Amino acid sequence: xKIGYPCINxxxxxxxxxxxxxxxxxxxxxxxxVANNLDCLCRILEYNLNHDILFFRISSQVVPFASHPICxxxxxxxxxxxxxxxxxxxxxxxxxxxxxxxxxxxxxSPNEQVVKRSIAELDYHAQVLDLMGLDHTAxxxxxxxxxxxxxxxxxxxxxxxxxxxNKRIKNRLVVENDDKSYTVCDCLKLHRLTGLPVLLDVFHxxxxxxxxxxxxxxxxxxxxxxxxxxxxxVDFSTQEKGRPRGAHAQTIDLKQFRALLRQSxxxxxxxxxxxxxxxxxxxxxxxxxxxxPRFRRREKIVSLEEKIKKG
DNA sequence: GGCAGTCAAGTACGC
DNA sequence: GCGTACTTGACTGCC
Numbered sequence: 001x002k003i004g005y006p007c008i009n010x011x012x013x014x015x016x017x018x019x020x021x022x023x024x025x026x027x028x029x030x031x032x033x034v035a036n037n038l039d040c041l042c043r044i045l046e047y048n049l050n051h052d053i054l055f056f057r058i059s060s061q062v063v064p065f066a067s068h069p070i071c072x073x074x075x076x077x078x079x080x081x082x083x084x085x086x087x088x089x090x091x092x093x094x095x096x097x098x099x100x101x102x103x104x105x106x107x108x109s110p111n112e113q114v115v116k117r118s119i120a121e122l123d124y125h126a127q128v129l130d131l132m133g134l135d136h137t138a139x140x141x142x143x144x145x146x147x148x149x150x151x152x153x154x155x156x157x158x159x160x161x162x163x164x165x166n167k168r169i170k171n172r173l174v175v176e177n178d179d180k181s182y183t184v185c186d187c188l189k190l191h192r193l194t195g196l197p198v199l200l201d202v203f204h205x206x207x208x209x210x211x212x213x214x215x216x217x218x219x220x221x222x223x224x225x226x227x228x229x230x231x232x233x234v235d236f237s238t239q240e241k242g243r244p245r246g247a248h249a250q251t252i253d254l255k256q257f258r259a260l261l262r263q264s265x266x267x268x269x270x271x272x273x274x275x276x277x278x279x280x281x282x283x284x285x286x287x288x289x290x291x292x293p294r295f296r297r298r299e300k301i302v303s304l305e306e307k308i309k310k311g
Numbered sequence: 312g313g314c315a316g317t318c319a320a321g322t323a324c325g326c
Numbered sequence: 327g328c329g330t331a332c333t334t335g336a337c338t339g340c341c
Contacts, residue, residue: 008335017335019318019337020337021338022319023318024338065319068319068320102321103320103321104319104320105321106320106321106322111321117320121320180323181322246332247333314341315340315341316337317336317337317339318335318336322332324330324331325330326327
């Protein structure tokens with residue numbers, strides 16, 4: 001079990017998801033912002049490593065407008081070395097990476113143009129991970145999309161559009177249950193149609209359940225991940241009090257986190273904390289999970305002196 | 312420097 | 327049919 005948080009680190013005084021307005025787009029601006037984002041990402045990853053946070057979600061904004069027609073600049077070529085170097089660091093320290101395209105990416109939309117744009121955006125995400133040289137355990141998590149008044153038909157359309165995707169997207173795509181439309185059971189159905197692994201969001205499952213027990217959702221979601229996909233990924237959050245149902249908590253509820261660890265004791269997985277205070281909650285979770293036999297911390301760096309002693 | 316309006320993109324829902 | 331929430335800022339123009 002690796003523990004992580006998404007996209008932003010509030011302790012480090014830099015941003016790995018800096019962007020700009022479409023109106024102010026220029027090749028120079030893009031180059032400058034991507035250089036900043038990658039530099040900041042390196043610093044975040046170092047911070048994470050030093051704090052035993054080995055799971056991280058890279059922001060979709062790392063290359064702003066990457067899939068937009070305005071972007072004709074070969075960011076892939078320009079930042080090849082930087083991305084490869086970052087990937088080397090991730091692999092060397094056995095960190096896990098995910099990405100999460102936002103709500104505009106809808107693979108099952110009845111609008112062909114929306115699907116076309118969504119595929120272009122997914123391809124951009126896959127390219128980032130490929131250029132880092134990461135294996136297929138680095139995933140892109142996506143919601144099933146809209147319902148359009150007929151969920152069965154919408155699932156079929158997802159499946160049909162999925163078959164159009166290129167290999168590099170298929171290798172990385174996983175489907176996540178959402179808080180309104182598609183439950184874990186719906187995602188399992190999608191798994192049967194497409195073979196896609198199911199990323200389990202335990203908070204969404206609480207808000208939008210389908211009648212399975214927590215241990216049943218863990219068991220069935222785990223079973224959709226093959227060896228090449230790595231361990232099951234799980235998203236965790238809790239309800240922010242006094243806010244609409246489904247609103248993510250400001251800070252981690254340690255009581256509920258402890259309960260999750262206890263209730264999931266028979267399963268191993270990597271855990272993403274979708275909590276607003278980001279690394280602060282991750283630090284608390286890491287401290288609490290330290291005694292859990294599943295918890296993975298950074299591997300001890302054996303000093304030269306120790307190596308000599310060991311012969 | 313501070314503030315408020317706005318930002319590439321989609322869907323669902325209430326009025 | 328239109329406005330708004332979602333998630334959550336943060337960019338940008340104006341003062």
